[in-house]
Amino acid sequence: MTKTQQVRLARRPSGLPATDTWSVVSEELPAITAGEILVKVDLVSVDPAMRGWLNDVRSYRPPVGVGDVMRSLDIATVVESAHPGFSVGDNVSGVFGVTEYAISDGRGVSTVDLRVAPAAAWLGVLGIPGMTAYFGLLEVGKLRVGETVVISAAAGAVGSVAGQIAKAMGATVIGIASGAEKCRRLTEELSFDAAIDDHSEDVVRRLRELAPQGLDVYFDNVGGEILDAALANLRRGARIVICGVLDPDNESELVPGPSRYMxxxxxxxxxxxxxxxxYADRYGEAVAKIAQWRDEGKLEAREHVVEGGVARFGEALNIVLTGANNGKLVLAM
Amino acid sequence: MTKTQQVRLARRPSGLPATDTWSVVSEELPAITAGEILVKVDLVSVDPAMRGWLNDVRSYRPPVGVGDVMRSLDIATVVESAHPGFSVGDNVSGVFGVTEYAISDGRGVSTVDLRVAPAAAWLGVLGIPGMTAYFGLLEVGKLRVGETVVISAAAGAVGSVAGQIAKAMGATVIGIASGAEKCRRLTEELSFDAAIDDHSEDVVRRLRELAPQGLDVYFDNVGGEILDAALANLRRGARIVICGVLDPDNESELVPGPSRYMxxxxxxxxxxxxxxxxYADRYGEAVAKIAQWRDEGKLEAREHVVEGGVARFGEALNIVLTGANNGKLVLAM
Structure with a gap:
């Protein structure tokens, strides 16, 4: 019997999650049986997409049920194993949820090599944000050398990796972010060619100045007016990659569509x-490539680590939902 | 010297063109010189896209200037030739404008074979509407056998051909049109599998009933709510072909974007x-294929012919801009 603290969905929020959205409960896990592992969670990935999982709507993934442990991708250590594929001490990645310990049958669990990169990087540049940036740019955006790429929410977990990958692939990269400090970081630390501060600048006009020939690829993490600004500045044959929409208020409401879609x-x-x-069956290819760029110094991975375990999950989630994070946010357990 | 009556743009309209939009003037054409032809226009193609050319806005084609002869694609007969590629009596297709006679240097002019199809069909199923339907479905929509296709403005010039091409290619085809008579024609005369009347039916619900597995290809000729209804009923991997937007009021104003783009x-x-x-360099391929389907009885070409020449151009254009045409509209000179 293993005691674990867990974060469960207490009630569905409307708008930004609040303290009554979550309950932290203590559970006793049973002993593992044949084919199972017991893992101790080390790091929880905290992502904007989590907000969508809290709405009771049809989407690409079923919602988290009221009363269920909050879904999350974690880095964990195997502490007991009755599974032939895992040994005690293995570092693994899996959807164990926001919990201190979890039992798994090993499905969807993969080992991670901490000699390649530290644990937090396996949730960032080598994790879902990195995979999203890589396949979004290459497969959906079909990015080619010499093209001009614009990335919104460029200081975020996906955007910051996407910009650096695009640079590593030989593109000219313009980032859009909110606030002077984030914009400074894009150009001075993350090798972006230019940055636009959507809090203080006219995005349509600045895009026209910075990319007078138009954009080849727009990697959209926010939707709304910024998506329209990109549509107004395309080059012939441009590709827009719809990666997400930043809508912390309520994802079940329809946001205005892009007026300039014509x-x-x-x-x-x-x-x-x-x-x-x-693209899960091709993650290995992306991990190898990103790890190489990282070793060559072409890709700076920044993680924003919140310490404090399950008690601080709600707070950590709201940091990403309000865009207050600087880099990939992880919760240390 | 040849005398010709021409339709010129007198002033840019706001909303639907009115009588003061146009002026009908009489001109004397000079004698042709080496490399030129004189043609007598037989049929003028009248299309919704013409409305967009009247706005002074940046688009895929420059606007028609105030005072200029209205641009149009015509079927004409060569009446004098000083061009090695054309002989007197040739039937040709070209952008001669809304005029009885025109002089051309032959650029963009191609001969049409009236043994393959009558002149009006060369502006319809074998003309731009046919080419639009063919390349939109095959190249942009990547339509495959057995898929489900939905077409809006399905009784129009492009939509009616697109539906029949999709049927000829082995797809299940649902048409959306306004009014019971148009819907009847789709299923009874044009071999559509089903029709939805967007004047009297709930399009979202009907699409769900008719295509419970979702749509593979949506061929959009209208935008707006119908585009959103299609977005709500996609199948995984669906392709939406943006062919046009029916907005006779004023294309320079932004229409609402598709709220359901996520x-x-x-x-x-x-x-x-x-x-x-x-796709102009591949029109030959499409003409051959469509002519074959037409010969096999798989493609009924209906043209809506307005008689009366230049004096009735404004009236003819407003017929298509208000969706009152039944099939491809041509003006007989």
Missing amino acids: ALLFFRATMAGFVVSD | ALLFFRATMAGFVVSD
Whole structure:
């Protein structure tokens, strides 16, 4: 019997989650049986997409049920094993949830090599944000050397990796972020060619100045007016990658659609969505490539670590939902 | 010297063109010189896209200037030739404008074979509407046998051909049109599998009933709520072909964007625009294929012919801009 503290969904929030959204409960886990492992969670990945899982709506993934342990991707250590594929002491990645300990049958669990990169990086540049940036740019955006790429929410977990990958692939990269400090970081620390502060600058006009020939790829993490600003500045044959929408208030409400979508016709452009898990069987390829860029110093991985375990999960989630994080946010257990 | 009556743009309209939009003037054409032809226009193609050319805005084609002869694609007969590529009596297709006679240097002019199909069909199923339907479905929509296709403005010039081409290619085809008579024609005369009347039916619900597995290809000729209804009913991997938007009031104003565009992400779908002239070097391939389907009885070509020449151009254009045409509209000179 192992005691574990867990974060459960107490009630569905409307708008930003609040303290009554969550309950922290203590559970006793049973002994593992044949084919199972017991893991101790070390790091929890905290992501904007989590907000969508709290709504009772049809989406690419079922919602988290009221009363259920909050879903999360974690880095963990195997502490007991009755599974032939895992040994005690293995470092693993898996969807164990926001919990101190978990039992798993090993499905969807993979080992991670901490000699390649530290644990937090396996949730960032080598984790879902890195995979999202990589396959979004290459497969959906079909990025080619010499093209101009614009990335919104560029200081975020996905955006910051996407910009650096695009640079490593030989593109000119413009980031859009909120606030002077984030914009400074994009150009001075993350090798972006230029940054636009959407809090203080006219994005349409600045895009026209910075990319007078138009954009080849727009990697959209926010939707709304910024998506329209990109549509107004496409180059012929441009590709728009719909990665997500920043809508902490309520994802079940429809956001305004992009008014300038007819630009797709004028510019013979494409707008496509994707879900990164569709590329799961090719994660190895992306991990190898990103680890190489990281070793070559082409890709700075920054993680924003919140200490304090399950008690601080709600607070950590709201940091990403309000865009207050600087880099990939992880909760240390 | 040849006398010709021409329709010129007198002033830019706001909303639907009115009588003061146009002026009908009489001109004397000079004698042709080496490399030129004089043609007598037989039929003028009248299309919704013409409305967009009247706005002084940046688009895929420059606007028609105030005072200029109205641009149009015509079927004409060569009446004098000083061009090695054309003989007197040749039937040709070209952008001669809304005029009785025109002089051309032969650029963009091609001969049409009236033994393959009558002149009006060369502006319809074998003309731009046919080319738009063919390349939109095959190249942009990537339609495959057995898939489900939905077409809006399905009784129009492009939509009616697109539906029949999709049927000829082995798809299940649902048409959306306004009014019972148009819907009847789709299923009874044009071999559509089903029709939805967007004047009297709930399009979202009917699409769900008729295509419970979702749509593979949506061929959009209208935008707006119908585009959102399609987005709500996609199948995974769906392709949305943005062909046009029916907005006779004023194309310079932004229409509301598709609120449900995030469905592109959930369904891993693509929305792409195109301009048919990009495929001009492949029109021969499409003409051959469509003529074959037509000969096999798989493709009924209906043209809506307005008689009366230049004096009735304004009236003819407003017929298509208000969706009152039944089939491809041509003006007989």
